[in-house]
Amino acid sequence: MLTSVEICAGAGGQALGLEKAGFTHTALVEIDEHCCNTLRHNRPAWNVIEEDIRIFKERAGDYKGLDLLAGGLPCPPFSIAGKQLGERDERNLFNDAIDIVDAARPRAVMIENVRGFLDAVFHDYR
Numbered sequence: 868m869l870t871s872v873e874i875c876a877g878a879g880g881q882a883l884g885l886e887k888a889g890f891t892h893t894a895l896v897e898i899d900e901h902c903c904n905t906l907r908h909n910r911p912a913w914n915v916i917e918e919d920i921r922i923f924k925e926r927a928g929d930y931k932g933l934d935l936l937a938g939g940l941p942c943p944p945f946s947i948a949g950k951q952l953g954e955r956d957e958r959n960l961f962n963d964a965i966d967i968v969d970a971a972r973p974r975a976v977m978i979e980n981v982r983g984f985l986d987a988v989f990h991d992y993r
Contacts, residue, residue, distance in 0.1 A: 872896070872930050872971065874920045874938035874964060878905040881939060881979070882913075893933055896923045921963050927970035936973040940964055 869890045873882050876895040879902075886892065896916045897903050903917040916923060920938075940960050968976055 869934045870932075871935040871937055872927075872933055872973070874923070874936070874967060875940050875960065876902070876906065876915075877939060878902045879909060881937060882906070882910075885935070885937060886910075890935060893930055896920055920960055920967065924963055924966045924970065927967040930971045930973075933971060934974045935977060936964075936968055936971055936975075937977045938964060939979050 869888075870893050871885055871890040872894045873885070873892060874896045876882055876897040877899075879895070882892060882895055892913050894914045894916050895906055896918065897906065898917070898919045900917065903915050906913060906915045964978060
């Protein structure tokens, strides 16, 4: 059995794909109440944690040994449709995601984001 924790889980699109690929979700972390309600409605057995990942990261070590940490971090800090403020954007959760990786030590990490993340201005993130 492959296990996963998903941060910034949204309404569950990625989680459904991971489920179909054979992953069992240990936790799905999402701050938006409506997304959490959708997750709970569609998969009542899933462990949906309704909170900010900046709070969740304090307990991330409880999930050591998982196979995959997945997530779809907010894209406005990196999107060419925005100002690409990166570190200066309060919505930037990238460093918090790294803290979760450091604490949970998953076997693999899968973080999706916009193409703007690859721009030279964000070279330090790679």
